[in-house]
Amino acid sequence: MLLLLCAQLVGAQLPNAPLLCVAGGAGLALDLALRQWWPAPLVPLGRVRCDETVRQLLRDLLVLLGLAQLAEVSTAVRLLVVAGLLASYGAHFLTRGLAVLVRRRRTLPVVTRNIDTSGLRLSPAPPRLLTGAHRRMPLFAVPGTVGMLLTVATGQAAWSLLGVGCSLLLFAGCAAWLATWLLPGRRPPGTEEVIAWFQRWLDSYRPEVGLYFSGGSGTAYQANMWLGAIAALEGNAMVVLRERPMVQQLAPTELPVVCLPKVVHLMLLEHSTLKVLIHPANAPKTSQVLRIPTIKHAFVNHGESDKLSSCNPYAKVYDEVWVAGPAARERYALADVGVDDRDVVEVGRPQLAPVHPYAGPPPADGPITVLYAPTWEGWTTDPGNSSVLLAGEQLVTALLADPRVRLLYKPHPMTGSVDPRFGEADRRLRALVEAAEARRAARAGAPAPALASRRALLRRSAGPIAERGALTATRAPHDATTTRELARRTERLEELTARGGRPGADDMERMMCQSAPEEGHTEAVAAATRAWRAAFWAAQDPEGHLVLTGQRPDLYSCYNQSDVLVTDVSSVVADYLASAKPYAVVNTSGLDAKEFRAANPTVRAATVLSPDASELPELLASVVDPRRDRLAGARQELRAFLLGPTEPPSQVRFQRAVTALCARAAARRARSGSGSPAGLRE
Template sequence: MAAGPTLRRGAQGLALGALLLLFTAQLLGAQLPNAPLLCVAGGAGLALDLALRQWWPGVLVPLGRVRCDETMRQLLRDLLVVVGLAHLAEVSTAVRLLVVAGLLACYALHFLTRALAVLVRRSRTLPVLTRNIDTSELRLRPAPPRLLTGAHRRMPLFAVPATAGMLGTVATGRAAWSLLGVGCSLLLFAGGAARLATWLLPGRRPPSTEEVLAWFQRWLEEHRPRVGLYFSGGSGTAYQVNMWLGAVAALEENALVVLRERPMVQQLAPTELPVVCVPKVAHLMLLEHSTLRVLIHPANAPKTSQVLRIPTIKHAFVNHGESDKLSSCNPYAKVYDEVWVAGPAARERYALADVGVDDRDVVEVGRPQLAPIHPYTGPPPAEGPITVLYAPTWEGWTNDPGNTSVLLAGERLVAELLADARVRLLYRPHPMTGSVDPRFGAADARIRALVAAAERRRPARAGARSPAPAPRGALLRRSAGPVAERGALAAGAPPEPDRTAGELAHRTARLEALTSRGWRPGADDVERMLWQSAPAEGHQEAVAAATRAWRAAFWAAQDPEGHLVLTGPRPDLYSCFNQADLLISDVSSVVADYLAGVKPYAVVNTSGLSEEAFRAANPTVRAATVLSPDVAELPELLAAVVDPRLDRLAGARAELRAFLLGPTEPPSQVRFQQATSALLARAEARGGRPGAGRRGGRP
């Protein structure tokens, strides 16, 4: 796997080198002059440019960064062909002038089309974007074809007739080919500009900003939302809001999702909640005149301060996970009316941190999203496999090696696990690993390579080892409810590869059909807003059922002893929890969530602290086996996972689960609803006071 980036860079270098070589050959063909060389190099260069743009556009990105984009490359290509015409073709001066004038007109129309594309794009930039809301009143229309709005596609394609015609003249000496080719390209550019201009006609223009805002106000008055899930974040942070969609959708009150960044509208997971994206703070203030009274915040962001200005809304911070990291008791939390936490541990964390959060404003609601995690039902069979989930966190913004074990202990840990014939390793790195410090990304790549190499060797090793089959009831005990996820494994027989692979392909297609929007190339925000205006009835239930079926098919299709590197949104982390007999992680919210199943876990200590100090500083480690960077404790840990008599931390895990996540009764969703209702009541009481602000003491 480590060779992947190297191979990609090598292939990219070869492609760019081929383009440079063809331009050099074209220059030589024009200057020598040599008609065959010029024709072959010119035609091959244009064909390669088009092929790379269509099938491998990433190769051309470095050229764009140095301003050698498609327009510049085509201009150079045409210039060399014109030079070749002057040297090789006996055409009159008038013909050459016509050809050059036609080419200049083509470029003028190309730049005119680019200007029109900017105007169209600006006219279709609405002040509010939505999902799951009926937008028929706005009379939205599809976007122009991508060919007309993307200069990188239009220029080389529309220039094909002109280049081919001029090369035809070079090869045959007939001027008609040049005139015909340039004329065809001129018609294509002119037609494209005229076609794109129709999107600026009054009948095809989107509604004005004033019309959209008036429509949005009317929708707020009709829908009457009471609770909102507010989120602002960049690429790769959608998981922070996605984990709370189900809990908010299950609330009794009318709810919606409020976003601030346009790309986040499509990154949001499937939901039946109405979704509104309001990028500008001036338009966000429309919420002040709505029935919205409570906003729930899963993350801190610079734009959060903007919505805090609205005096009619109460704000609750729920975070996107709880851990012993300093970020879990951020001083910024004191700006919210209430801080909703999972259990007593977080309340204690804020009190000890002394960051200005009043204990009266801390409300314990549990973690509603942990309901899919199955409880511990017994150890794995002694002969294996022991499924170990290694899910380290990332390096964090502080660039402290103690944040994650990936760099200081990850490779050694994975190597030791892979060396144990009983262990099946699931490696799930944090998606942001290496985003701050490349060293951690490189360590992650080496770990992935170790897992891949071990999996390639495993069939031969497994054949030599010939383990006895697990007792029929062993895997059933471990499933404890997730029998469907265990699939064929729960039946005590190995899955048939062809059947399970076919089932997985079927379930994947079904889930993709339900969750992917299937936008045509070139669809913009307005077109997406048009086609996702209202969810089909029962769509969310269908997505949930398809997701459960996909999980079952995925795990059934895997070798029960095979090592896996798991990235991306599927399978989700909680599904991995249900497969694992043991979690190894760092100080992170992953540990607290895993404790919902009360199964054995370990935390790697790369902080430099002693074990005693490490446990004292991190309450989530109280019931964990602490692994030092040399992972010398690993054999004893695996023995305790297999033999409950050696597991001295079982009772501590049960106690810690209640401390971290709160009681199991009433269910977390019930407590979440109670907290929402109570904060709504506070908001209504506060809103009834003339001139009352959003804070200033509890009522």
């Protein structure tokens, strides 16, 4: 782009009409092509204020310079062209200002999903072309730029006047069209009207328990893992969010979803029937909802591990801390962070129901499927948080060197988000796995075109997320049936889980489109998800290595495909123990194996791997031959220690904890003088 601008400058100064025309046209075409098919390189330009408007202005100035020297046009024509361009830019900036006004007016104080919004005057958002300057400016500037270049090439002034006039009409028409969204007929409901509507909904729905979540991009999985357990509770439940983008990042659910960005509106919950809020994560905005005295708060965490973050001192601010089993209770007692043991309630992990139990070793003639699922580097500098940087390459290299091993590599989605070195190490590991799979597939005789098309399909099947990452797999070309089935199942699942309507829809339009889910929608999504999982794994080469990122396949599905897990000290260990399969934990803490086991109870039944992975042969031997598996009994004991008893089921214990805490909230309301929202308002 810079070279083309320089070429334009040279063509205008020489002057050289062919050079100016070719460079000017190519620069505009490049800008449009990048915006359409590869917008990532344009992001840094926008950050340094060289956005689409500045780039187009530079192109137009250089064309005008050439027009003055190369075309024999009158002064009046040049003034008309300049005036037309100035008017076009004025209309463009007017549209940008109108877009800000429209966006502000359409920003509601409450954002919802799965709630009937027919009582509000909601309307569709303007087309993206009206509100997105990055799309509008280079596209509408095409007639003007092309017209001036034709004048440079032919000397005919009519081309410039016609082209600039067309651009002016486009820009002015865009501004006029967008202005109609400010007319009374399209005016959205005001804040007071929306709040009154929300209050009426609260009074009619009468929720008793809610899932409260606040977090940034990439953290939605922490709330998603609890949606099923919340939906299975008795009584009316809801989800309370604080960040607007999180409404669409939340997984499909029939639960009413409410986003309350401002504290003043969050406090409306104080005068509702809501008795208990369940918190899967700590966040700065959590302290705001803790001010509500009529609601009891329980912390469930999004996973349990031996990391220090699993016994955060912040947990003492909650009324109760709900943990999976005795291990977490003991962890809080040993940490001495102020959490009273009487406030710790063991509820198990109800979301682990999809994890299949151990069904014996892999077939003698089949591969050993190893799932390597390292955690991320974390917010702290605690040593040994993640093995990706210190041991990942040695470990992956050793696994890929064993011809019996089929490797599934599933990194934590936040890897590299704090320390870029971990992100670079993750990319190296992905490259190792992809190269090994390419070599294996070549030996198996898979043609290159089949591999390329297969990878494209698998990337699409990973799900609609911001950064899909790589997903590598191969299969013999004669398995076209399984490939078509995966494509069909992916399309069906995408159809059921579509959350945003058309591209360019804003929160108001999505509220209108997602006002009430069809009855049985959750069951349909669950069935489609199960069918997708079956189709996905059926479409894979049973010996092929995989790099798995994105929201699909989920971690529990990977558990069921694996024969052994390799991971770090994280909640992955406790969840995997629901299967009672062999597992290994990588020790990058600097402690010796004995000290490492003593410091981390989840490692008691694990094979401890040093950074050089020298213990791998013994681990794989124990997976193939159960007689060499000396840790099977220890895994059963540790499973009960970490996750609690299998009877009664975890969902039953979870329900009992909710019921008991709701009773405590009701008793407090009774002592305060009223048990009803109406009485509280009085």
